[in-house]
Amino acid sequence: MKTKNLASILSVLLISLAFGHAAAQGFQHADSLRITYIANYGALLQAGDKRVLIDGLFRQGVEGYARVPKVLLRDLEKNRGPFAGADVLLVSHPHADHFDASSVAAHLRKNSKAVLLSSQQVVSATHKALDGDANDRLIEATPEWKHREKRTVAGIEIDILRIRHGYAHNYSLHNLGHIIHLGGKKILHIGDAEMISENFALFDLPAEKIDVALxxxxFLTSASGSKIVRELIQPKAIIAMHIEPAQVSSISAEIAESFPSAHVFTRPMEKLVF
Incomplete structure (x- = not known):
């Protein structure tokens, strides 16, 4: 009888310990940084009750690159499901595979707390699409090339970096990089940055100690891009994005050779926790 009672007590203790460990892990997980892939270069960043959407609200896209699946686009624009309650909408630049003014406007109309923080070009296009709605929730920040601005929106600190877009015919575009401070981590997103050292050197990103670079x-498959990542960014973790669906296998293999610890986002709603 004593043996049976002892066994029962031990079982209860083990279950209690396991439950306590799981609860503690769950508590830690709630405040951890979670990054969810949407499509192309778009992602949802979450930590605790704070949410940031970057480059995920677009419709048409660009031929060859991943488009937002229709069911996800509906949820994004209607402010529901996993995308409900975003605090900040960020857009790196006004190309169709990163931004659609009507899509951003649709989300802003449904989500009364969301604020758009982006360049003059993006804010102007969104202002026109809103036709008078929610214009008090549009914040423009357009630093000069190689300069930066710091903003705090909804309690989220964001560094805005003006980084020139690749190729001369795109130089007139306002391409923004962002350092997003969330969940005690720093997340870097650089838009379609040109792969030249001059784009990054003055920001001293190694001193920022970037936790996750999107x-x-x-930037991971070319010599010039890899040099920038290793010398001028030096992130603790890397997530590769903006991959053409038709080339996922070959590009993933190339990335694995140069940056074996990098993760490759290719499946919508794929999630990583840091």
Whole structure:
């Protein structure tokens, strides 16, 4: 009888310990940084009750690159499901595979707490699409090339970096990089940045100690891009994005050779926790 009672007590203790450990893990997880892939270079960043959407609200896209699946686009624009309650909407630049003014406007109309923080070009296009609605929730920040601005929106600190877009015919576009401070981590997103040292050197990103860099894949598969990542960014973790669906296998293999610890986002709603 004593043996049976002892066994029962031990079982209860083990279950209690396991439950306590799970609860503690769950508590830690609630405040952890979670990054969810949407499509192309778009992601949802979450930590605790704070949410940031970056480059995820677009409709048409660009031929060859991943588009937002229709069911996800509906949820994004209607402010529901996993995308409900975003605090900040960020847009790196006004290309169709990163931004659609009507899509951003649709979300702003449904989500009364969301604020758009972006360049003059993006804010102007969104202002027109809103036609008078929610214009008090549009914040413009357009630093000069190689300069930065710091903003705090909804309690989220964001550094806005003006980084030139790749290729001369795109130089007139306002391409923004962002350092997002969330969940005690720093997340870097650089838009379609040109792969030149001059774009990054003055920001002293190694001193920022970037925890997670969301990077266009070509920064990981080219000599010039890889040099920038290793010398001028030096992130603790890398997530490769902006990958053409038709080339997922070959590009993933190339990335694995140069940056074996990098994660490759290719499946909508794929999630990583840091």
């Amino acid at each position: 990077l266009p894949y070509w």
